[in-house]
Amino acid sequence: VQLQASGGGLVQTGGSLRLSCKVSERTWNYSVMGWFRQASGKSRTFVAAVAWNTGTPFYSDSVKGRFTASLDRVTNTIYLQMNSLRPEDTAVYYCAASDNPLRYTDARSYTYWGQGTLVTVSS
Numbered sequence: 001v002q003l004q005a006s007g008g009g010l011v012q013t014g015g016s017l018r019l020s021c022k023v024s025e026r027t028w029n030y031s032v033m034g035w036f037r038q039a040s041g042k043s044r045t046f047v048a049a050v051a052w053n054t055g056t057p058f059y060s061d062s063v064k065g066r067f068t069a070s071l072d073r074v075t076n077t078i079y080l081q082m083n084s085l086r087p088e089d090t091a092v093y094y095c096a097a098s099d100n101p102l103r104y105t106d107a108r109s110y111t112y113w114g115q116g117t118l119v120t121v122s123s
Contacts, residue, residue: 001025001112005081005095008117015121016083021095022112023076030097030112032104033078035069037091037119044094049104050078056102063089086122092116 002024011017019032036048048069049058068081070075078095096110103109 001030001097003095003097003112003114005093005114005117008093008119010120010122011085012122013086015085016081017085017119019080019082019093019117019119021078021080021094023078023097024041025076030099032098032101033071034096034098034104034107034110035078035080035093036096036107036110037089037093038116039091041090042091044107046105046107047093048080051101069086082119085119087121087123090121092118 004022007017007019032049032051035047037047037067038044046060047063048067050069050071055071066084071078093116094116097112098110100109
């Protein structure tokens with residue numbers, strides 16, 4: 001299983017970006033797709049997740065109301081729409097796949113990871 005993340009870039013404070021993560025195949029029984037981010041010098045943290053079967057999204061408090069996670073089962077692609085971006089959102093963003101829906105905020109429960117895409121928000 002390969003995950004290919006894209007959509008990062010440079011944006012001003014208050015701007016928007018949409019990240020995409022294409023999953024190469026739908027043969028493994030992953031039940032939740034997650035987005036994590038890692039700022040320079042910091043640990044990787046949970047941003048959002050979406051349950052594959054229901055499309056139900058989950059968010060960290062820091063992005064709730066600004067970010068929207070979604071998925072397209074036809075194309076095996078997940079998305080992260082990021083609005084009202086702030087400088088503190090600057091990080092490398094990773095998509096990941098997990099078969100453990102109960103621990104969707106824990107990076108250790110994710111088996112497959114994309115390569116990351118850099119988001120930079122200027123002040």
